[in-house]
Amino acid sequence: MATVTYDKATRVYPGSEVASVDSLDIAVEDGEFLVFVGPSGCGKSTSLRMLAGLEEINSGRILIGDRDVTNLSPKDRDVAMVFQNYALYPHMSVADNMGFALKIAGTPKAEIRTRVEEAAKILDLTEYLDRKPAKLSGGQRQRVAMGRAIVRQPQVFLMDEPLSNLDAKLRVQTRTQIASLQRRLGVTTVYVTHDQVEAMTMGDRVAVLKDGVLQQCDSPRNMYDRPNNVFVAGFIGSPAMNLLELPVADGGVKLGQSIYPVSRDALSAAGSSVTLGVRPEDLVPNSNGEGIPVEVDVVEELGADAYVYGRTNAGRDDDLQIVARVDGRRVPDKGTTVHFTPKGDHIHLFSAESGERIDNESPNTVSAPSLQQ
Amino acid sequence: MLFIATSATYFPASAFLDPRSDYLKLRPIPPTSSIDASLTHAGVNDKTSADRSRREPACGTERHTNSSRGTPNMYASRMVGMPLGKRLNSSAGSPSTAGALASTPWHDQGVALDITAARPWPALLDLPWRTPLEQWPEDILAALPRGLSRHVVRFLRFEGRVIAVKEIKADIARREYNLLRMLRRIGVPAVEPVGVVAGRIGTDGEPLDACLLTRHLQYSLPYRAMLSQTLRPDTADRLIDALAVLLVRLHLAGFWWGDVSLSNTLFKRSAGEFAAYLVDAETGELHDTLSDGQRAHDLDIARVNIAGELLDLQGGGFVDEDVDPVSVSGQILDRYAVLWEALTAIERFSDDKRWRVEERIRGLNDLGFDVGELDITTDFDGAHIQIQPKVVDAGHHSRRLLRLTGVDVEDNQARRLLNDLDSFRASQDRQNDDEEQVAHDWLTQVYEPITRSVPRELRGRMEPAEIFHEILEHRWYMSEKAQLDVTIESAAADYVEHVMPDKPDESAVVGVDTESIPVRAKRP
Secondary structure, eight states, X not given: OOOEEEEEEEEOOTTOSSOSEEEEEEEXXXXXXXXXXXXXXXXXXXXXXXXXXXXXXXXXXXXXXXXXXXTOOGGGTTEEEOSSSOOOOTTSOHHHHHHHHHHHTTOOHHHHHHHHHHHHHHTTOGXXXXXXXXXSOHHHHHHHHHHHHHTTOOSEEEEESTTTTSOHHHXXXXXXXXXXXXXXXXXXXXXEESOHXXXXXXXXXXXEEETTEEEXXXXXXXXXXXXXXXHHHHHSSSSOOEEEEEEEETTEEEETTXXXXXOHHHHHHHOSEEEEEEOGGGEEEOTTSOSEEEEEEEEEEOSSEEEEEEEEXXXXXXXXXXXXXXXXXXXXXXTOEEEEEEOXXXXXXXXXXXXXXXXXXXXXXXXXXXXXX | OHHHHXXXXXXXXXXXXXXXXXXXXXXXXXXXXXXXXXXXXXXXOOOOHHHHHHTSOOOOOEEOSSSSSSOOEEOOOOOOSOOHHHHHHHHHTSOOTGGGGOSSOGGGGTOOOEEEESSOOGGGGGSOTTSOGGGOOGGGBSOOOEEEESSOEEEEEETTEEEEEEEEOHHHHHHHHHHXXXXXXXXXXXXXXXXXXXXXXXXXXXXXXXXXXXXXXXXXXXXXXXXXXXXXTTHHHHHHHHHHHHHHHHHXXXXXXXXXXXXXXXXXXXXXXXXXXXXXOTTOEEOSSOOHHHHHHHHHHHHHHHHHHHHHHHHTTOSOTTSOHHHHHHHHHHHHHHHHHHHHOOEEEEGGGTHHHHHHHHHHHHTTEEEEEEEEEEOSSSOEEXXXXXXXXXXXXXXXXXXXXXXXXXXXXXXXXXXXXXXXXXXXXXXXXXXXXXHHHHIIIIIHHHHHTSOHHHHTTSOHHHHHHHHHHHHHHHHHHHTSOOOHHHHHHHIIXXXXXXXXXXXXOOOOEEEEOTTSSOOO
16 A cells, blocks of 8 residues: 655647646645546546556656656556456356466465455455355446456556446446545555546546546535636536626626625736636525526426526626526416526636636625625 | 328428427437437437437458458448348348247347448358347257356357357447457457447347457367367477467567467467467457556466466366466566567677678577568777667468468468479479579479379368478378388378378367356446
């Protein structure tokens, strides 16, 4: 077990002018579950492969513990790619299936047996060690496969989209299993996925990448509540956060007929307009006609909740798209206009120019700002 | 009247009443999957997977004649998006044996299949696609023993061919299909992809995984068959040699395999050696070039997998206890390293040793490679020369034989045939004759009569070039025993009478069917 440090690690593919991974700086703690997530081509797989030793590092370095592994070959790094390729061998016992790779590495027989028994205990396979895999249930076979990686006792587990082959239902089950197993083993794990739900549910911390640049590395909670920029705000969460570019008015941001109060410091950083972000669940229907008027286009009913898809001009000349979550038992009709007000402290402000987050927490602002008519 | 009135109402209505228009007007437009789900739920979904695939780029493929190096014969077709009624019609005229086997034919249910195929093959539609692959009727299958695998794989006898069918998610199937096509296009020995069947719905209405279809390579042998059938102790070594050559070729082409193993490879006999073909490209990736780390990782995977496969065979009692799986699997590292070094190393020597350039090229030819591009640089003072092969192509001997005779065979078989051609030339004292002319005479006077002298019923057991090689071997044994030169004609006659009848038919030996380890493919 060990820490993993990306120290300005950069990968530029030959013939390309742009870095696929640009000066990545992340310190993964010992025993931590870190998830790289982002759209395709963002550099998440490349980042993992740089750690695995499959991609060259053009500048910067990567450390595992205190050891600089930048120029080491994959097998000298003491990392294990999990789930990439496993096969269960029908004529070998469960114990042999789990431990045979250690034989190749020259591990003494007694130690192989000890490690296999330890792994079997964690995986609830002790009583099956002498059986053949064909005699096991699906879930047990799956755990045998995991056991093959565990007995190697690597410093770091690496997983590159391990669930992409599974159907939706099995993906959810396996996701939970991997996460709980990782916590029991306490082995530092770096995981790659394109699915932000997978990232948010599994990771201790999530690292969002875009165009090879780290956007934010944070706990799922912070990632959701305090996105660093417009990209993270839009990427994390489903349906996505509503992002409205709105004019700045005196004392705040113009939201329909209302002014959403913003501190003077924040406003001075904003310029003439600002991007206001509010998640669908943070919009509350307002029966007094205050807030943002939304013309309802469609309602997607999910039972307990419903999503309202609509349009608003919210103080602008053109229409903006809005998604709001409402009580599934009180859904508005299509074609009607409903007013929504954002829950006071769940508003995000971003610079319209740079997309960076603007902090709106200065003493000048009331802690839970309400809209002024 | 009634008909006209109904039609007159229906057609304008169907044109204007688009159930998806309500959703498409929305901003943001809900995801297609969400719209589809809502429409399906309401029973008004006008689109199917076949419609979706119509928007994908058309997939053509190249079809090689019986060689991976032959002139590509480019033609393509795509059987997608056709309404089922129509597709069924296209195959209605041809009676099919498989069609009768599907207990509930999918076409009765109005389900839309999405078939991407390398060429039109209407009879594919008659296979029981509504049934999970694990439950396909045994009488259309070609192999019965079952092994464990990540996915269900079954072999099928179909219109005189053997087809391997793998049940796998649609996007992964399409990706592998395209990768296999690409590999064949760049001349890497790989199985021929036949098609992808997606959009399958089971008889219970639940969606089933897609199927990737590949054509079984004729005269190829899976390692299990080879190791449990042959008595030569070095068979495992020769399989590893062949796999090492394949891996080097794949790596030179920029292909990272990700799951190198004996089970993912098929082997063809090649005059006492084996030629390896890639069968499973599911985990593979095609890059411009591979890093040392990627190559090392592939080798590491290869070593572990090979050891596991041999240990498993030993566990099942198929391989002798004397074989040490750990040391045999370690050979892949050595064989690979030697070959990689020979093909790519930089060599530096003084200017007065220019013959070493020629020597390097000959050495590569002996290994079966042609040098397409050689990098030659000199020092500032010109005292030293540095050379490094930049482009090497496998198949040196088979290309030469093909050019001379039109016979297209594995490289080592070609080497063997070329040696016989050389002896023919010497024995006829025609060293100064045109090479093509001598080759033509050898073909018509020796090779063809000998291979045709094998009775028709035995001919299919091995490829002609392999039969010819066997007869040459047999002649050597006969000559040694008799202590005089035996003619090839009498050697052939003796071989056909005494040896050939005991040879197994290897025209369509297929691997082990598999039952899935339901980690990836099967629903709980």
